[in-house]
Amino acid sequence: MRGKRFEPVKIGVIGLGSWGRLHAATLAGLAEAELVALEARRQASLDAVTTQLGEIPGWLDLDAAIAESDAEAWVVASSTASHVPITRALLEAGKSVLLEKPIADNLAEAETLAPLVNADSSNLMLGHIVLFSSEFRQLMDEVGGRGKVSYVNCVRHRRARTLEVFPDESPFHLTMVHDLYAAQALMDRVEPTGFSAQVHRTAQGAVDVALAQLQWADGTLGSFAAGFIAPMAMGAGGFDRMEVYGDGWMARLLPNPRPITVWDEEARWPMPYEIRVDPSGPTGMMAEELRCFCRVVRGMEPVPAGASYADAMQVQRWLDRLEASADANRP
Numbered sequence: 001m002r003g004k005r006f007e008p009v010k011i012g013v014i015g016l017g018s019w020g021r022l023h024a025a026t027l028a029g030l031a032e033a034e035l036v037a038l039e040a041r042r043q044a045s046l047d048a049v050t051t052q053l054g055e056i057p058g059w060l061d062l063d064a065a066i067a068e069s070d071a072e073a074w075v076v077a078s079s080t081a082s083h084v085p086i087t088r089a090l091l092e093a094g095k096s097v098l099l100e101k102p103i104a105d106n107l108a109e110a111e112t113l114a115p116l117v118n119a120d121s122s123n124l125m126l127g128h129i130v131l132f133s134s135e136f137r138q139l140m141d142e143v144g145g146r147g148k149v150s151y152v153n154c155v156r157h158r159r160a161r162t163l164e165v166f167p168d169e170s171p172f173h174l175t176m177v178h179d180l181y182a183a184q185a186l187m188d189r190v191e192p193t194g195f196s197a198q199v200h201r202t203a204q205g206a207v208d209v210a211l212a213q214l215q216w217a218d219g220t221l222g223s224f225a226a227g228f229i230a231p232m233a234m235g236a237g238g239f240d241r242m243e244v245y246g247d248g249w250m251a252r253l254l255p256n257p258r259p260i261t262v263w264d265e266e267a268r269w270p271m272p273y274e275i276r277v278d279p280s281g282p283t284g285m286m287a288e289e290l291r292c293f294c295r296v297v298r299g300m301e302p303v304p305a306g307a308s309y310a311d312a313m314q315v316q317r318w319l320d321r322l323e324a325s326a327d328a329n330r331p
Contacts, residue, residue, distance in 0.1 A: 006032070006294075006295075006298045007298075008030075008031065008032055008033050008034040008294075009032065009033050009034070009072060009073055009297045009298065010033075010034050010036045010070050010071050010073070011034065011035060011037075011071055011072075011073045011294075012035075012037030012038065012039065012065065012069055012071035012073075012075070013074070013075045013077060014039045014040075014065075014075065014076050014077065015039075015077040015078030015079070015082075016038060016045040016046065016048070016049055017077065017078075019077045019100065020077035020078070021048070021052075022277070023075045023077050023290070024038065024049050024056075025052065025053060025277045026277055026282040026286050026287050026290055028053045028056075029277060029281050029282045030281075030287065030290060030291060030294070032290075032295070033290060033294050035053070036057065036070045036071050037056070037057055037058070037059070037065055037069035037070070037071040037074075038057070038059070039058070039060070039061075039065040040058070040060065041060065057069060062086060063089070066089060066090065066093050071095070072297070073098070073294075073297045074095055074098070075097075075098045075100075075127075075293075076097060076098070076099045076100060077100050077127075080104065080105055080168075080174075081168060083099060083102075084103065084112060084113060087099050087103075087124070088113060088116065091113070091117070091123060091124065092116060095123075096123050096296070097124050098289075098290070099124060099126055099312075100126075101126050101177055101181065101312060102173050102177045102316060102319060103126070103309075103313070106316075106320060107313075107316050107317055107320040110312070110313060113309070117309045120303065120308075121303045121310065122296060122299070122302065122303060125292075125303045125307050126307045126312045127307075128181055128304075128306055129273075129275075129285040129289050130178060130181065130182050130185075130255075130285070131185065131304060131306050131307060132285040132286075132292070133285045135253050135274070136182065136185075136253065136255070139242075139244065139251055139253060140185065142249075143244065146246050146249050147247065148218070148220070148247065149220055149244055150219070150220060150245050150247065151220065151222070151223075151243075151244075151245040152183050152220070152221070152222040152223070152242070152243070152244055152245075153222075153223050154176075154179035154182070154222075154240075154241070154242045155224075155226075155239075155240065155241045156171075156175045156176060156178065156226045156238070156239075156240045156241075157225075157228075157229065157230045157234075157238050158174075158175060158227070158228050158238035159232060159234055159236070159238060160228055160229055160230060160231070160232075161228075161232070162174070163202070163208060167206075170210065171207060171208070171209065171210035171227055171228060172197075172323055172326075174226075175226040175238075176210055176212065176224050176225075176226035177315065177319065179224050179226070179240075179242065180212075180315050180318055181306060181311075181315055182242065183214065183224075184306060184311065184314065185305070186244065187216060187220065189305070189311065189314065190216055190217075192214040192215060192216050192318070193216060194215030194216075195212075195214060195318065196213045196322075196325050197212040197213070197323065198210075198211045198325075198326055199211070199326045199330070208227055208228045209225070209226075209227035209228075209229055210224075210225070210226050210227065210322075211223075211224070211225050212322045214318070233267075235257050235267075235268065235269035235272060236269075236272070237256055237269065237272025237273070239257060240254070240255050241254055242255070255273070256273055257271065257272045258271040258274060273285070273286075275287075292304060
């Protein structure tokens, strides 16, 4: 099916922060898609993207964007708090949606989308670029060939100023969630039996470090650390590390930053992820994720395991239990 040609999917992007702009630039270069609409809260955000990509229709009002644009599918890359109301409006209008994770700040709000989602989740795919990373795909092959995982250890840290840029987000929802999705895939969606978490707070009460532990019935352990505590000398994208241990083997992924460092007055990491957008065409995991979404919209393949609404709800339940544990463990 992947080699079969189809009419490009007309897609819009909602939310033009750094991730939304990257979605827009990637879509603009894909043969499988046609970027036909942008929606943002500020005119300056629309202007910045059209300066880069050309004249693409833009709106500051979601209802008008849905009613007036040609988009048949949308990428939602806005703040977590806005995910559910935006996605509800799109699904009610009969649109297909690629929604960046997590679905919501809490489980109860995420559950309200259930009546609008198709049984096979074909109208709602969750953003999960790790699934399309070449390194993670290789890791999944290694796990499949080597057998049971004993321990998963994930670290994901960002600069301290992340709290200023995303004041309404926490390490659980902004960063750790990606590693929880990866663990879900590694454990083949098996539900953990044990949940524990702790947080560190700034003097102002904001969570800047989150630690979590999961345990499965077969004895497998998972530990996760995510924080907004790194100094400014760290690359803007922070750093990520994943280690997976089994009986007599282990694997380590260092997906961020990518293994290219540039030095001048200071060290820089110009490619924090396996994502490139250039005139020859987009490559890497975001391009592959969006190509997959286009095929899903055209009914050519199902939503991949790990990116369905049911998968997202499982991880949302994990987040709720971990945050409840962190609250219970608060000094």
